[in-house]
Amino acid sequence: MSRRRTTMADVARHAGVSLKTVSRVVNQEPHVRQDLVRRVQESITTLGFRRNEAASRLARGESVLTLGLVIENISNEFYSRLAKAVESAAAAHDALVMFGSYEERADREVMLIDTMYGRGVDAMVIVPTAGDHGWLGEYLASGLTAVYVDRVPEGLADVDAVLLDxxxxxxxxxxxxxxxxxxxxxxxxxxxxxxxxxxxxxxxxxxxxxxxxxxxxxxxxxxxxxxxxxxxxxxxxxxxxxxxxxxxxxxxxxxxxxxxxxxxxxxxxxxxxxxxxxxxxxxxxxxxxxxxYDVGRLGSAAVELLLARMRDPARPRRRVTVPVELVVRGSGELPPPTRAMAV
The missing domain is CATH 3.40.50.2300 (Response regulator)
Structure with missing residues (x-):
């Protein structure tokens, strides 16, 4: 059985600092106290934390907003259409989208969110896995903004979400x-x-x-x-x-x-x-x-909620419900077979 990947949250707990401080050190941001930098670097070495080297190449002063999209499986038509809808909605606001599939694995969902956050993605659209998501509270408290699509994450009582009826x-x-x-x-x-x-x-x-x-x-x-x-x-x-x-x-x-x-x-x-x-x-x-239902509406509503939350972090949480409709094509209109009457 493979060892669980060390996350920035693990480093933050080991070093006794906030998750945001670890993110700033990992991304080589200026104006971090040297004693904190040393503590974080020591914890990184001790725990064997490996960051994506692309993080160090991100320009901290970029004006382009990058959103994260965490989904179940991009090969599923629903998720590929959702990814396209989120990307289109983000492009209307001159934003880019980084996405990843966790393929029904909760440990991979944690890895994707942690990696994206470590690369400076502070706003994410997430289709959560089943199971408790209380662990996300640490990321949210450290500055992550998230909107959930299709499902409400267990363990997080008050969230922004776009749900189907x-x-x-x-x-x-x-x-x-x-x-x-x-x-x-x-x-x-x-x-x-x-x-x-x-x-x-x-x-x-x-x-x-x-x-x-x-x-x-x-x-x-x-x-x-x-x-x-x-x-x-x-x-x-x-x-x-x-x-x-x-x-x-x-x-x-x-x-x-x-x-x-x-x-x-x-x-x-x-x-x-x-x-x-x-x-x-x-x-x-x-x-x-x-x-x-309208998948495009799911994606655009999620991006709008995300941007609204970033503009005003204190605004009340919202849940948007996307309506559904029945499309008749023949398979649902077949009557039950007649049974022979017993003589």
Missing amino acids: ADSGGRIATEHLLAYGHRRIALISDSDPLSSVHARAEGHRTALRAAGVAVDPALCVTGVFEPWRVEHEVLRLLALPDPPTAFFATNNRAAMGLIQALRDHPGPRPAFVGFDDFEMAGAFTPGATVVR
């Missing part, structure tokens, strides 16, 4: 399937502790209860990320004695895994609704019915 999305997706006669509706989801995922699943459960349909735990699959795992779970559910007649997939990767599973499935074709639109959603037969 995820609960409504889960509800309208399930209501749509219920309207076509489905009562055995399976949920395919990734990590439920994520606030956005939990909200989508809760909207699904709310719609079922409102229709008088019991929530069946056997039809709720959570914690699956990769499409191939989704494919495996969908085929398992379809092999049940009383299989689901419809599915609600809570993100685009789940929808792709679902489509892969249904491609060669020999039985009656179940209906499904996905959450997140994707480029190929209309290329299948039938096309994928999805809950859609």
